[in-house]
Amino acid sequence: MTTTFFHKKRLTVLPGFKLSIGFTLLYLSILILLPLSMLFWNTMQLSWHDFIKIISDSRVVASYKLTFGTSFLAAIINVFFGTIIAWVLVRYDFVGKKLMDGLVDLPFALPTAVAGIALTALYAPNGWIGNLFPFKIAFTPIGIIIALTFIGLPFVVRTVQPVLQNFSTESEEASASLGANRWKTFIKVIFPELIPAILTGFTLAFSRALGEYGSVVFIAGNMPMKTEITPLLIMTKLEQYDYPGATAIAIVLLISSFMILLIMNIIQWLANRKYSV
């Protein structure tokens, strides 16, 4: 990182480096770093002992488990189906393809509360889909996973799609001419090239799900210890004007998200380093 930084400074032929890097730093500071530092500032009002007590409260810990568990599962589901959708959108021509392509973005555009209400109506025990199942979907972790899958879908599709589009059919033809069948070609030639994009999509969907509030609160039922997600706990504390308590939990969420992003980036970096110089 530092070497390229200095390289750029000395060798660049593009004008405006100082101006644009200055602007970028300022922008990121005001928009991201400053609000985040307020989190820490607010939490500092707590003693270390109180901080630990708040974040390790059994109700809070249950919410971590629920939030991370459902977000992870939702991201995994999205990786699977998102890749298939991206594949279909890139590889086949059919009537309504453009429409389908547009539909993928809908979870981005839809206010999350609207999504939450719609999903709850469908999956509630007396809803269209909910009454088809012998067990409850809404107001259980399954409902939360469905809501998180819904809002995370575009991330995987939109990261895998361009990679598939740019994938040269020659590699596939080479594989076929060497005697590989379609399945082996997919597993050995296509899929490895998709892994970085899939990882990125997974990370985005996962981190988005961690912070999701609007679409989940309706379908979750919000029973303490059972279906209460961490963002909801933060909201509850805020409503009780317990700002230090809310920020304390927020910090846990923030640091863990950051760690996950970091780990994913390291994995990607290791994967890429191998074959791209």
Added chain:
Amino acid sequence: MSITIQNIKKKFGNFQALDDISLNIETGELIALLGPSGSGKTSLLRIIAGLENLDEGAILFDGENITEINAKERNIGFVFQHYALFKHMTVFENVAYGLKVRPRKTRPSKKEIADKVHTLLSLVKLEHFADRYPSQLSGGQRQRVALARALAVEPKVLLLDEPFGALDAKVRKDLRRWLRKMHNEFHVTSIFVTHDQEEALDVADRIVVMNKGKIEQVGTPEDVYDHPNSPFVYDFLGNVNLFKGRLKNGQLVHGSYTGPIDETLAKHDTEAIGYVRPHDIQIERTANLEGMVPAKIIFIHAIGPIVQIELHRQDIDEYLEAEISKELFHSLKLQRGEQVYIRPKQLKVFIPDDFSI
């Protein structure tokens, strides 16, 4: 393995890519498909490989109809212009790929695969590059890996689509020689596509000249170069001077030039074009022979053993290109700006139908 191509037709939308192509290729031959872009040569190659479907016709390998068999069962090796290496695999893994994906029953053991890959890598002089990734190799090295990968499955037919098209001139020439050598060793029936006539003339046993989805001429390099059977082939294979004149009384008349023509054309009285290769233009200081035309030297390019001379005809406003040996050039003591006399030593007349240059 011999290949028989019977009346193949292929359309892409409204574009007739291949129009009734028939061709016989003997076992062990090295064939060049030569033609300008859009002539259908790549389509034909891809159809032989099974990477493209055909609309009509049939392909026979050793007399057996394989038209309906798909690419992976045809046992061919295919080399792409842009290498198409698997970039997430090392050189070793790339070459081993075709053996590793075989069903368990026919798959060689790990050791056999490794031995085979190393033999092939030493054949393409890349034995020290086994652990590299394609992105760490030069273009010429990548294409050699691609060749080794294609040869690893012991194909009965090797198909190469503009294999040297993306490489620079020097590497191209090296690889060309090397391909010829490989072919002499392995004797696998090979077909390569090229738009470079020099490459085709240099490497192939036989050349198939294609134009607009049809085969113009098939023959040995000497054949097609010395006896082109159409104006297109004449023009496409090497440089050519045109004498756009008229047939009259069994002679071609063009400006102050009159020269003999084939007896088969003697009866005609029509527009005709004489084709003359630059090395078939004779240059003299005096008009000592019949049919000599005055011309002025406007440029001399004297690098190498062959001297290229550009001339401007004095009887009509047209330019000519001539090639003479350095010895002749020195004995004639030609200078730029001088007037000389020229005459085509050999001239082939075609009556244009709808063909025009």
